[in-house]
Amino acid sequence: MIKRIAAFFLAFVPVVVFAASGGALQSSAATVNNKASLQRGAAMYMSYCAGCHSLGFQRYSRIAQDLELSEEQVMSHLNLTGGKFADQIKIAMDPADAQQWFGKTPPDLSLIARSKPGGPDWVYTFLKSFYVDETRPAGWNNTLLPNASMPNVLWELQGIQRPIYGEGEHAGAPAKLELAVEGKLDPKQFDAKLRDLVNFLTYVGEPAGMQRTSVGVWVILFLAAFTFLAWLLKHEYWRDVH
Ligand code: HEC
Secondary structure, X not given: OHHHHHXXXXXXXOOOOOOOOOOOOOOOOOOOOOHHHHHHHHHHHHHXXXXXXOEEEEEHHHHHHHHOOOHHHHHHHHOOOOOOOOOEEOOOOOHHHHHHHHOOOOOOOOOHHHHOOOOHHHHHHHHHXXXXXXXXXXXXXXXXXXXXXXXXXXXXXXXXXXXXXXOHHHOOOEEEEEEEEEOOOOHHHHHHHHXXXXXXXXXXXXXXXXXXXXXXXXXXHHHHHHHHHHHHHHHHHHHHHO
């Protein structure tokens, strides 16, 4: 009996397949189950990104509900563009102006943590890959998105990275970046801040993901227990037949 039960459970040991992570992306270890991190990430998004990037699929009220914040907290600390509580998160800037200033309208970031290869890791790596480049209009370039028209809005926190160029066939493209001027945060603190931000964008990409992962565990446990009962029952019936 014991052997049979063991065999039953072994058959259900989940096979974990690790998806190959894309190229040189760094791991953001994004998780949507840390509310404190999501709250910090939301605050960071609103102060550093919302000036240019909208979150058209997300409403202030939904953020309040999911992140366990009051309407007052959201409206006074997170809403910097003057929208209503029930509104989607828009930008104050006129898209035509943005086009003129940056040569490109900053894209909506609602789905950015899902749409890029590598998802959250892409966003994380992108935000760490800015370097000074005098030849670019805004003075910045990016190794992950060469000639990106976005300036490094986090440089005060991160510091300024300088490119070290490769040799031979790789000449011309920075082989790596080094911190030339220190920022307000040391690299570890900066990474932690970025993780909060990327966690928040991951949550925005799929707000139901938070509930899905917590409900999912119970569903699997229920199914396992139920299957076990059904199996015992089957065993009981067949004993009479034999
Ligand atoms: C001053 C305006 C501005 C601010 C502030 C800003 N961005 Fe951007 N961002 C842009 C522009 C312009 C682009 C388009 C870059 C391109 O494709 O050349 C962009 C592109 C991006 C992309 C790549 C999108 C894609 O589809 O390729 C990501 C990701 C991104 N921004 C994230 C952020 C985050 C996170 C913040 C806050 C920390 C932020 N941005 C703040 C202007 C801005």
